[in-house]
Amino acid sequence: MLTERQLLILQVIIDDFIQNAQPVGSRAISKKDEVSFSSATIRNEMADLEEMGFLQKTHSSSGRIPSEKGYRFYVDHLMAPFRLSKQELEKIKNTFQEHLMEYEKVVQKSAEVLSDLTNYTSIILGPEVxxxxxxxxxxxxxxxxxxxxxxxxxxxxxxxxxxxxxxxxxxxxxxxxxxxxxxxxxxxxxxxxxxxxxxxxxxxxxxxxxxxxxxxxxxxxxxxDDQPVKLYVGGKTNIMNQPEFKDIDKIRSLFSVIEEENQIAPILRKNADGIKVSIGHENELEAMRDCSLITATYSLGDEQVGTIALLGPTRMEYSKVISLLNVLSGQMNKTFQSWYETK
Amino acid sequence: MLTERQLLILQVIIDDFIQNAQPVGSRAISKKDEVSFSSATIRNEMADLEEMGFLQKTHSSSGRIPSEKGYRFYVDHLMAPFRLSKQELEKIKNTFQEHLMEYEKVVQKSAEVLSDLTNYTSIILGPEVxxxxxxxxxxxxxxxxxxxxxxxxxxxxxxxxxxxxxxxxxxxxxxxxxxxxxxxxxxxxxxxxxxxxxxxxxxxxxxxxxxxxxxxxxxxxxxxDDQPVKLYVGGKTNIMNQPEFKDIDKIRSLFSVIEEENQIAPILRKNADGIKVSIGHENELEAMRDCSLITATYSLGDEQVGTIALLGPTRMEYSKVISLLNVLSGQMNKTFQSWYETK
DNA sequence: ATTTAGCACTCGTCTCACTTGAGTGCTAAC
DNA sequence: GTTAGCACTCAAGTGAGACGAGTGCTAAAT
Structure with a gap:
């Protein structure tokens, strides 16, 4: 079991790394307001956390970065809920304002808003036609x-x-x-x-x-014999903004995944209700092994279900993304329900 | 005016550079079968060709690469016609074999074939709806x-x-x-x-x-108020295969151009009949300043015209691409004519 | 008058040694 | 249990030297 202090340190490290994409050192942590013990103490704790598999080093004398297990723990237990800003909520609302009565357009717009607000790539799977x-x-x-x-x-x-x-x-x-x-x-x-x-x-x-x-x-x-699994993608180029993807080969293989509907569609399709987070190797596809995919579902009318997803590096703003997906899928549900109510 | 020998050397240099993407040195040229003079002679000629603006150096003691003016001259006067292979012609034909009677599908397939056969990115503009x-x-x-x-x-x-x-x-x-x-x-x-x-x-x-x-x-x-200028793109990731685009920023800006319909569409639209080659700075868009764009037109029925284009580095296989576009646009014309003949 | 051989020179690239600095792990003192 | 101190590690940056591909120029050969 983790002590309070270890939890705090783990959280601080992950938050920091998500922000800065740089290994976090003990001294940097000790300087944070919420931390009151010395860098030496932190070093000891970090060594323990590493031994338990929550952290790892990029090389023997570097600061720590979260491991996939670390992210998993963070997502499941540590992460602070994210408060979306006024502007962000506003932007989402606007997507649903102009009431064009076509789910295709709403979905396309949603994908754009999502990628816009996150700097990740959004993928929305249309409903089962x-x-x-x-x-x-x-x-x-x-x-x-x-x-x-x-x-x-x-x-x-x-x-x-x-x-x-x-x-x-x-x-x-x-x-x-x-x-x-x-x-x-x-x-x-x-x-x-x-x-x-x-x-x-x-x-x-x-x-x-x-x-x-x-x-x-x-x-x-x-x-x-049409196969109408439509995929809506927003912010493809956002992938290239992430420092972990400065390697062209990685980008290329990720792009192939995104462009090939039959690779990504089944993965998105098989999600149950609610939000699901797949971190790194939890993803089936080789090309996504250093990405995280966060998915949520929305429904059109009573039966048909589609999937919204955000694809980013494992160093993802999980908290923000999950909040966003919650809000957006809620809005979509509301909107579609009002169109297709079957009473 | 250029002498015969200068023409030959220019052609050899450009052909070689298009193949290998490496500056071409005098010694390498002198070894080619079609060249019978010494490297020193070639050096002299190259110096002249450079002075005239057809060639340039990457640094003071490097071999030569073609300048944009050089490519332009090559395309206009030098380039040998390209013989497409049996397999290539076969592949194109197959695209039109299965007669799905929808130009959208034919156009999409054509884009795929084009990018497949060239390793460049193909962009096809749908006809004016x-x-x-x-x-x-x-x-x-x-x-x-x-x-x-x-x-x-x-x-x-x-x-x-x-x-x-x-x-x-x-x-x-x-x-x-x-x-x-x-x-x-x-x-x-x-x-x-x-x-x-x-x-x-x-x-x-x-x-x-x-x-x-x-x-x-x-x-x-x-x-x-629909705006149905449909753009069909094939082989987006091909851009990343070209050694001149190993810089992420370049790729990103090119991608933005390709993805934004209203950037590229007007450029494609304004082409007259026949094949047009735009080299480097001849392109309007900043992001395409080290690309070449080769466009051809096709027509659907009697009036509506669409555009096929291939986007690659200035170091492009002009000859092959032009042949391909000729064949493909011909096939498209033939196919569409048979569908929409107005007699 | 061309063409060519020869040679000095240039510049990018690679390698290697060296330095710097961020960060760790461990030990001993608090 | 916590912290200060110190030796150690490693990535990244820097500069010198070697190498090689290629040029430009000059003088000799054709």
């Missing part, structure tokens, strides 16, 4: 041999796909198909769409259209 | 107090906007308005939409709807 429900399906002909299929969900999400119409498809068949689909599939979650089509609609279509298989397949293909 | 013509307008209600407005163009481009419906708007008014707009505005270029609405449609609307001003304003606002 497949949990949303079909509102309307439409085929709009563009020319004699092409058309665009549009799918609208209850959240106002629009998904579309152009396709060319083979000669053996009758345009009235297409129309009939769409009508039937609209009638029968309204309110069905996108994720069940395929299944429902296969089981319930096919017979109906067979009855009412000449060449049902073709028209049906075309509409299905046009709308189904 | 406003030159496309309105195909259909739709309002799809989401709930009692919200709806999504969808606009489809003749190119299959879909633009949408959710909005909340104020209580004083009658839903039948909305419907009537949309019907009238569709009837009257089909085929009108988006850029004229606003004007046409103001002049021709307003009277009609006044006649047929109770509270025309509101419904009309809402639809207008919902669809108009």
């Amino acid at each position: 497949y949990e949303t429900r079909l509102k309307q399906l439409q085929i709009i002909p563009l020319s004699s041999h092409s058309a665009v299929a549009i799918l609208v969900t209850n959240t106002g999400h629009v998904q579309h796909r152009s396709f060319s119409i083979p000669v053996d498809i009758d345009s009235s068949d297409l129309e009939t198909t769409v009508n039937i689909l609209n009638e029968r599939l309204n309110g069905v979650p996108l994720v069940q769409l395929n299944e429902k089509m296969q089981t319930e609609i096919i017979d109906l279509l067979r009855k009412h259209t000449k060449n049902f298989r073709n028209a049906y397949e075309y509409i299905r293909a046009a709308l189904m | 406003y030159e496309t013509r309105l195909k259909q307008l739709q309002i799809i209600p989401l709930s009692s107090h919200s709806a999504v407005a969808i606009l489809v163009t003749n190119t299959g481009h879909v633009q949408h906007r959710s909005f909340s419906i104020p209580v004083d708007i009658d839903s039948s008014d909305l419907e009537t308005t949309v019907n009238i707009l569709n009837e009257r505005l089909n085929g009108v270029p988006l850029v004229q939409l606003n004007e046409k609405m103001q002049t021709e449609i307003i009277d009609l609307l006044r006649k047929h709807t109770k509270n025309f001003r509101n419904a009309y304003e809402y639809i207008r606002a919902a669809l108009m």
